[in-house]
Amino acid sequence: MSNKKSLAARANAKARRKSLRLHGTIARDLGVLIVSGRYKPGDILNGEIDASDRLQVSRTAYREAVRILAAKGLVESRPKVGTRVSPQARWHMLDPDVLSWIFEFEPDDTLLSNLFELRKIVEPEAAALAAMRRTDEELEIMEKALQGMATHTLASEAGRLADQEFHSAMLRASGNAFIVSLTSGVGAAVSWTTIYKQRQNPLRRDPIPDHQKVFEAVKASDPKAAHAAMLNLVELAQLDTTNSRKPRTKAASSARS
Amino acid sequence: MSNKKSLAARANAKARRKSLRLHGTIARDLGVLIVSGRYKPGDILNGEIDASDRLQVSRTAYREAVRILAAKGLVESRPKVGTRVSPQARWHMLDPDVLSWIFEFEPDDTLLSNLFELRKIVEPEAAALAAMRRTDEELEIMEKALQGMATHTLASEAGRLADQEFHSAMLRASGNAFIVSLTSGVGAAVSWTTIYKQRQNPLRRDPIPDHQKVFEAVKASDPKAAHAAMLNLVELAQLDTTNSRKPRTKAASSARS
DNA sequence: TGAACGATATAACTCAGACAATTTCATGTT
DNA sequence: AACATGAAATTGTCTGAGTTATATCGTTCA
Numbered sequence: 001m002s003n004k005k006s007l008a009a010r011a012n013a014k015a016r017r018k019s020l021r022l023h024g025t026i027a028r029d030l031g032v033l034i035v036s037g038r039y040k041p042g043d044i045l046n047g048e049i050d051a052s053d054r055l056q057v058s059r060t061a062y063r064e065a066v067r068i069l070a071a072k073g074l075v076e077s078r079p080k081v082g083t084r085v086s087p088q089a090r091w092h093m094l095d096p097d098v099l100s101w102i103f104e105f106e107p108d109d110t111l112l113s114n115l116f117e118l119r120k121i122v123e124p125e126a127a128a129l130a131a132m133r134r135t136d137e138e139l140e141i142m143e144k145a146l147q148g149m150a151t152h153t154l155a156s157e158a159g160r161l162a163d164q165e166f167h168s169a170m171l172r173a174s175g176n177a178f179i180v181s182l183t184s185g186v187g188a189a190v191s192w193t194t195i196y197k198q199r200q201n202p203l204r205r206d207p208i209p210d211h212q213k214v215f216e217a218v219k220a221s222d223p224k225a226a227h228a229a230m231l232n233l234v235e236l237a238q239l240d241t242t243n244s245r246k247p248r249t250k251a252a253s254s255a256r257s
Numbered sequence: 258m259s260n261k262k263s264l265a266a267r268a269n270a271k272a273r274r275k276s277l278r279l280h281g282t283i284a285r286d287l288g289v290l291i292v293s294g295r296y297k298p299g300d301i302l303n304g305e306i307d308a309s310d311r312l313q314v315s316r317t318a319y320r321e322a323v324r325i326l327a328a329k330g331l332v333e334s335r336p337k338v339g340t341r342v343s344p345q346a347r348w349h350m351l352d353p354d355v356l357s358w359i360f361e362f363e364p365d366d367t368l369l370s371n372l373f374e375l376r377k378i379v380e381p382e383a384a385a386l387a388a389m390r391r392t393d394e395e396l397e398i399m400e401k402a403l404q405g406m407a408t409h410t411l412a413s414e415a416g417r418l419a420d421q422e423f424h425s426a427m428l429r430a431s432g433n434a435f436i437v438s439l440t441s442g443v444g445a446a447v448s449w450t451t452i453y454k455q456r457q458n459p460l461r462r463d464p465i466p467d468h469q470k471v472f473e474a475v476k477a478s479d480p481k482a483a484h485a486a487m488l489n490l491v492e493l494a495q496l497d498t499t500n501s502r503k504p505r506t507k508a509a510s511s512a513r514s
Numbered sequence: 515t516g517a518a519c520g521a522t523a524t525a526a527c528t529c530a531g532a533c534a535a536t537t538t539c540a541t542g543t544t
Numbered sequence: 545a546a547c548a549t550g551a552a553a554t555t556g557t558c559t560g561a562g563t564t565a566t567a568t569c570g571t572t573c574a
Contacts, residue, residue, distance in 0.1 A: 019565090021527065023324065047554065058529045060317065063555085067280065067321045071328035071354070079555040080537040089429065093438040095349060097328070114433045117386075125378045172346065177368060178375045178442070181350040185435070276536095278556060304525065315558045320526085336526040337566040519572075527564065535556065543548075 022057060026065035031101040034074050034085055045075065045083040072098050096184035103192050115189050116238040120231060122182060123167070127214055127230035128223035130173035138173040142166055142215055150208055154194055164190050166211060170230075173218070193241050210236060279314060283322035288358040291331050291342055302332065302340040329355050353441035360449045366499075372446050373495040377488060379439060380424070384471055384487035385480035387430035395430040399423055399472055407465055411451055421447050423468055427487075430475070450498050467493060 020028065033039050045051060045066075052062040066083055069075045073092045077083035092098055102111065130138075148162030164187045171183050210233045217225035277285065290296050302308060302323075309319040323340055326332045330349040334340035349355055359368065387395075405419030421444045428440050467490045474482035 021565095023527085027328075048556095049554095060530090061528060064321060064324045064527095066555095067324045068328040071284075071325040073353070077555065078537075079535070080539095080553055082554065088434065089437055089440075091438065092349070092352060093435050094351060096330070111434060114435050117433055118435045121379060121382045129374075176371045176374055177345065178350050178371050180346055181348065183346075278535095280556085305527095306525095317559090318557060321556095323526095334526065335566075336564070337524055337568090339525060515574100517572100517574080519570105521568105521570080523566100523568085525564105525566090527562105529560105529562075531559095533556100533558075536554085538551105538553085540551085541549080544546085 022061045023064035023068065026055060026057065026062060027068040028097070028101065030065060031069055031072070031074060031097065032104050034069070035091070035098065035101045036105055039085050041085050041087045043085045044081070045085070047082060074098070094182060094185045096188075099185055099188045103188050112189075112241070113238075115185065116234065116241075118182075119186060119189060119234050120238075122179065123170070123186065123234055124227040124231040126171050126174040126176070126179050127218060127226040129175060129179075130170050131218045131221050131223040131226040133175040134173040134218055134221075138169055139219055141169045142173070142218070145169060146208070146211055146215055149211065154207065160191055160194050163194060163207075163211075166215075170214070170218070190237075193237055197240050205236070205240070207237075279318045280321035280325065283312060283314065283319060284325040285354070285358065287322060288326055288329070288331060288354065289361050291326070292348070292355060292358045293362055296342050298342050298344045300342045301338070302342070304339060331355070351439060351442045353445070356442055356445045360445050364449075369446075369498070370495075372442065373491065373498075375439075376443060376446060376491050377495075379436065380427070380443065380491055381484040381488040383428050383431040383433070383436050384475060384483040386432060386436075387427050388475045388478050388480040388483040390432040391430040391475055391478075395426055396476055398426045399430070399475070402426060403465070403468055403472055406468065411464065417448055417451050420451060420464075420468075423472075427471070427475070447494075450494055454497050462493070462497070464494075 030039075030045075039045070046054070048059050048062055048066075052059045055062065066075065066077060070077060070083075072095045073086055073090045075083050076086050076090075093102075145162045145166035149159055149166065152159035152162065154160060154163060167186050167190055168183045171180050171186065174180070210229070213229040214226060214233055217229050287296075287302075296302070303311070305316050305319055305323075309316045312319065323332065323334060327334060327340075329352045330343060330347045332340050333343050333347075350359075402419045402423035406416055406423065409416035409419065411417060411420060424443050424447055425440045428437050428443065431437070467486070470486040471483060471490055474486050
């Protein structure tokens with residue numbers, strides 16, 4: 001049967017953007033359905049044979065997808081019971097994939113402000129730590145990212161990547177493995193926010209000076225200044241976002257890249 | 258042939274304590290090998306057929322285990338290349354499982370102090386938020402946990418669970434989904450620290466008053482006091498830990514590799 | 515000389531179908 | 545009423561085969 005072939009081909013075509021395998025695409029699809037509320041906590045997913053039948057994939061592939069979701073705390077499966085969606089409190093909200101699935105559609109305001117809340121708590125402290133611990137190499141990386149933001153505008157993909165890289169390098173420079181693992185969360189927020197701002201209000205404050213201030217403080221090994229500058233940076237970012245947000249505009253599908 | 262049966266039986270017996278399936282136990286075993294440094298970033302795991310042969314399990318089970326590890330950022334697998342251990346910066350350090358695997362053996366001092374560093378950043382702020390947002394139900398839960406710590410001593414499992422529950426309830430009361438998802442990390446640190454302290458120094462300061470102070474501040478809806486009390490609490494906990502740690506107390510401050 | 519292109523080998527990936535293990539639930543027994 | 549027993553449903557595990565992606569290397573062409 002050429003059935004499976006065409007199936008796999010279609011699935012792969014759909015997921016080519018990140019070279020996901022079949023199980024990966026299934027996990028993403030189900031994951032999005034869950035975090036978007038289409039499946040609610042407590043719901044029981046269809047049985048393996050049933051579900052894999054509908055998706056026209058083998059049970060193996062479907063099961064591996066479920067393993068992925070379970071590993072991220074989204075579901076839990078038991079014999080005789082089935083696979084049930086876990087309560088939101090068990091979800092690994094800071095998992096890069098979970099976060100990207102959340103941002104696949106426009107996340108609700110509460111979640112977004114929660115994420116900013118966390119950023120305002122962690123990033124200033126991370127900057128302060130970075131001011132004390134940064135190596136020259138890390139400093140150089142941050143400077144390059146800053147230049148990247150300047151040359152390419154934030155309207156371009158390259159510019160946004162530079163922005164993310166700046167924040168990412170800052171977290172790495174904090175020298176704290178756990179803070180580093182928050183990078184993806186910050187990155188998602190940064191990128192999504194920037195895209196959103198760009199769409200709503202193309203002409204806005206130049207973000208370079210704010211970043212420059214943080215950089216200077218870190219370079220000068222001044223923790224307090226770094227803390228203040230970073231807090232200011234994040235607060236302004238949030239302000240721009242919430243100000244420009246209008247009720248229920250449609251979502252951008254490319255929240256991540 | 259009773260070969261597989263005995264195998265599955267043995268594996269399950271080994272993991273009965275948490276009703277892990279076969280793939281779960283394999284994932285845990287491999288995960289521990291990775292986070293403990295037995296497999297280093299860049300290393301390529303044995304091929305599926307080879308590895309599953311050695312472990313005497315089916316390729317299916319082994320593959321599902323690898324999917325779990327991949328979902329947690331520990332490994333990445335590609336055709337023609339194999340499954341390679343990812344650089345530490347990609348690991349999901351705050352994933353409950355990863356964390357528990359790290360704490361399976363005595364974690365190194367740097368990591369432990371990093372975790373406390375994050376706690377000192379997040380938990381006080383969480384307490385401050387909780388002071389503003391807590392519901393009466395949440396307050397009640399915290400009070401119950403406090404009583405639990407008092408009646409059962411911290412030497413007992415019940416007491417330690419109560420301690421965890423107190424911190425967990427505090428994070429939940431912060432009303433921030435992302436902060437809530439840090440619960441497991443805090444819990445791991447709390448429980449491990451307590452056990453360790455208990456082992457090293459059975460007679461130590463009574464922790465109840467410190468917790469009581471935090472609770473009172475949250476009950477009184479006083480964010481600043483809650484922040485201060487929680488910071489004090491975490492700092493004392495860390496102090497006890499590092500003080501009682503004896504042999505290889507090298508540098509706790511330099512977080513460089 | 516070197517750069518683009520194509521074959522090849524190798525690993526993960528996907529499939530299919532069978533059987534085993536676990537847990538819930540209903541039933542019957544003491 | 546409490547407890548043991550068994551049946552049913554669902555995930556879990558196994559086997560073995562074929563498929564697909566990709567790094568490597570050799571070939572051809574500029």
